[in-house]
Each structure stands twice: as structure tokens, then as C-alpha cells.
Amino acid sequence: MPTTPHAQTERDTENRILEPLYAEVLRRNPGETEFHQAVQEVLETLGPVLTRRPELVDARIIERVCEPERQLIFRVPWSDDSGDVRVNRGFRVEFNSALGPYKGGLRFHPSVNLGIVKFLGFEQIFKNALTGMPIGGGKGGSDFDPKGCSDAEVMRFCQSFMTELHRHLGEYTDVPAGDIGVGGREIGYLFGQYKRITNRYESGVLTGKGVGWGGAQARTEATGYGCVLFTSEMLRSRGADLDGRRVVVSGSGNVALYAIEKAQQLGARVISCSDSDGYVVDDKGIDVELLKDIKETGRGRVADYARERGQDARFVSGGGIWELPCEVALPCATQNELTSADAVHLVRNGVLAVAEGANMPTTPEAVRILQEADVAFAPGKAANAGGVATSALEMQQNASRDSWSFGHTEDRLAAIMRHIHDSCHDTAERYGTPGNYVVGANIAGFEVVAEAMLAQGLI
Structure with a gap:
């Protein structure tokens, strides 16, 4: 497809401003590969913003955002x-x-x-x-x-x-x-x-506290619940839903446990989860109460789940969880766990949506493969924001000396996740990349921060 004049202008902006900026990040932060990856993933989406808003370039907003205070x-x-x-x-x-x-x-x-x-x-x-x-x-x-x-x-x-x-x-x-x-x-x-x-x-100085001494109801569940709620909204925008979908979740910590719980509340069937030893497959659907008892109470392993579940489940030592056929994949373990080879397996097996419950669990090449296959892909900064959103709700309760019910907090969480989805979706469309939640999330978040930094002067 030939390059349009508008697209060429954006590319020129990236070459003129963003490439030297990224080179300077590399020079000033040697050896910090995960940080380099995170910065590059954001910078490569900001060309359209800088083309439309040269005042952000003049104020060196991006340089300031890339340098910690x-x-x-x-x-x-x-x-x-x-x-x-x-x-x-x-x-x-x-x-x-x-x-x-x-x-x-x-x-x-x-x-x-x-x-x-x-x-x-x-x-x-x-x-x-x-x-x-x-x-x-x-x-x-x-x-x-x-x-x-x-x-x-x-x-x-x-x-x-x-x-x-x-x-x-x-x-x-x-x-x-x-x-x-x-x-x-x-x-x-x-x-x-x-x-x-x-x-x-x-x-209000720490969040994630116990409910009896200042904590918020639903904070434990929030990141996993929020990831699934975002996935549901993403599927809805494509005329689909989670009901009856076959889901694979990596990890078995807090985020994974409650992603499994919420997915099954919405009618999905989660057939696998993992830990550092391997993964368990339960074709009837993970018994989330049994898994929570093993992981949260007994601090056990997913292999223990397979033993206690009996004939319905099997444990597979080592990697390979993304080779399992599924329609929805939720990587909820750690950074760079879902590779390009994994993405190829998911696409071949007909995956419809991938949402990051962990922080940056999908490698850049894997993201590209999923997007080129028209798989709905939600980056962690959008999909797993439910945890920090509910932490902010906990701060509100602490400031007001109040205590909210689980249902009230969960309703607030659901509204926030819908807002995040719609913001990412609409921003992607506004910048000419409909359905690209990576672009939408990066630009939507950047614009909010940039406006505040412009208003507050040289900070």
C-alpha cells in the first residue's frame, strides 16, 4: 500500500524527534532492557500526536516523561x-x-x-x-x-x-x-x-490493606476482575461476548485467580492456568474455589490442584500453555512470557482476544503478530488498570473515613474499566487506527499527562 502524504508526515516526525529521543534514553539508561522496551513501545505510537500538536514538542514533554522525577x-x-x-x-x-x-x-x-x-x-x-x-x-x-x-x-x-x-x-x-x-x-x-x-x-499512605483496618472491598479481586471486564468490552465492540468461550490464563497468583473467577462468572470456561513449574489443564473448567484454597491458604502449586482435582485435571511440567486451543488468552504471570512463537500458536488455534493481566507479558513481535491477524489485543496499561483504580477508590474511602460495600466498589470498578476501554477505543479511531488498543491506550494516557504538565509549567 503506498504511503499517504499524512502518513509520511507522521513518519518524518518520528524520524526527526522520536528516534533521537529513544537513542538518548538508551544512552542515559544502559543495560535497562525492560525499561527500553517499555519506552520504545510508547514512543513508536506517538508520532501522530506530535504531528498534530507541535507545542508538545516545543515543551519537550516526552523527554520529561521519560525521565523519573x-x-x-x-x-x-x-x-x-x-x-x-x-x-x-x-x-x-x-x-x-x-x-x-x-x-x-x-x-x-x-x-x-x-x-x-x-x-x-x-x-x-x-x-x-x-x-x-x-x-x-x-x-x-x-x-x-x-x-x-x-x-x-x-x-x-x-x-x-x-x-x-x-x-x-x-x-x-x-x-x-x-x-x-x-x-x-x-x-x-x-x-x-x-x-x-x-x-x-x-x-491513605498504603493501599491493599485489610478490610478491617482501612482496606477496600474488592481490592484483592480488582486487577483480575478488571482485566476480564476490559476483555468483555473489547469483545462487545466486535459484536461478541465471553459466554461459552474457552479461556487460557497464565499464572496462578492474585491476578490470575480472580481473572479466572470473573471470566467464569461471565459464562466463559477457563481450562488452564500455570506457575513456574508448569501448567494444569482442566477441560471441565478450573474449580476456582479449590485453586484459591491451594494457592491462597496453602501456598501450594498448580500440580497440587491437579492431584486434588483427580481425573478431571492433568499437570504438564514445563512451558507450552499458549499451545492450548482457546478463544481468549489472558497472560497474567510476568513480563515477556508470551513470545512470537506463542502468538503464532494462538492465531492458528483461532484466538479472538488477548488481554494482558500482567505488566508487559507480551513481546513486541508477538503483539505485531496478533494485531496483523486482527486479534483484539489489550495492553496491560489498559487491561490491568483495575487494580490501581480500586487502590485510588481505597484512598477516597480513607480520606473520607468511609467504608463501601463490595457491590458498590465493584460497580465503580466496572464503570472505570468501561471508561478506560471507551477512551482507548475512541482515541484509536480519532488517530486513524481503529481497533488498535495499543495506540489508543498510549495516546489517551499521554494526552492526559501532557495537558497537566503543560498547565503546570516547567516541571
């Missing part, structure tokens, strides 16, 4: 149950506060490094903007691994971590939440230490 790295010493001293590294990247206090989770996992935290924080800027809530973007964590640690060891680590981090937090400054490796137990220990050090019961 603050990067914190600190030592976390703690003692294990044997009395031996351990030392980990803590991170908090406060990326952008144009829309509100920094908001984003803490991840405790051996893979955590500055590049991963920056990739997550960068994504969080646009994800939070899409929710329509007054929250900026940030992310943090540590290379501490809670797996195999006793509760007392986790408590001592969290107390040491918060002893350093607390000076940078506040309900109007920076509000962390949970992520991989940071659940209700860890949030409780972190909040307790914050309260102890500051002598303030500042409920």
Missing part, C-alpha cells in the same frame, strides 16, 4: 531466624506526579532491579492516567524473595524496608501498594512500621 535506591539489612544478617536492595522510582501523588506497587522478587522498577513505573504513568483518577505514576520493590521465608523473617524485612522508605511516603506524596511478592501480609507489616515510626494513623 526521583529514583531512590537503598540498603535493606535484616536478620533471618538463625540470627544471620542478610542485605537486600530496595528501590522506589517516583516517575511522574503531574496528576497526583505517585501511585504504584512494591514488588519483592529476586529479579527486581532498577531497570524493571523503571519499566513498571513508566507504564504506571499512563495506566494511572487512563483510570481518570487523580494519581501519578511510581513503582518500587526489592530483590528480597519472600518465598520460603517465615512470617517473622518477612516481618523483619518489611520493617527494615519501611524504616528507610517511610521518609519519602505520604497520602499526598507517594502511596505504594502490593505487587508480585507483596500481598496482605506484607502490606500489614509495612503499614504497621510506618505507623510506628510516624506516630500517625495515615490510612
